[in-house]
Amino acid sequence: MSNLSAGKEILAYCGKCKLSLYHTIVVMKDDTTPHKVQCSSCKSTHAFKDQSVKPKKKKTTTRRKKVTKPNSEIWAEKLKDNSNTPIKYSIVHPFILGDIVDHPKFGIGIIEKTIDTNKVEVLFETELKILMHNKK
Numbered sequence: 001m002s003n004l005s006a007g008k009e010i011l012a013y014c015g016k017c018k019l020s021l022y023h024t025i026v027v028m029k030d031d032t033t034p035h036k037v038q039c040s041s042c043k044s045t046h047a048f049k050d051q052s053v054k055p056k057k058k059k060t061t062t063r064r065k066k067v068t069k070p071n072s073e074i075w076a077e078k079l080k081d082n083s084n085t086p087i088k089y090s091i092v093h094p095f096i097l098g099d100i101v102d103h104p105k106f107g108i109g110i111i112e113k114t115i116d117t118n119k120v121e122v123l124f125e126t127e128l129k130i131l132m133h134n135k136k
């Protein structure tokens, strides 16, 4: 039989301390269950919670970051696979897919797409650019 009674100590979960601590029983619910207990640590009186009842863990929303390769990495890989000789960028030069362009401002880029006869999409180390080309 339980010998619990008011004034005795019991291990209980303290919601304030967030720990299982010794509590002094203040009021008994019945012969075996304390109703109110006082925390020996923070001295707060609260309803008895069995120490085995673990506090619910806060749901941690794990936000997965999209793993996108940095532009420069893709750029470097593409350059590695491309054996074309860089062509100095000129608005009049007609570029084709896979051409390597040497741009005075953006540096080395790879023609990713020919949008139309006058526009090409070029992947530079830091960004994807749309450049004019083939202008007569």
Ligand SMILES: [Zn+2]
Pocket: 014, 015, 016, 017, 018, 021, 039, 040, 041, 042, 043, 044
């Ligand atoms: Zn406490």
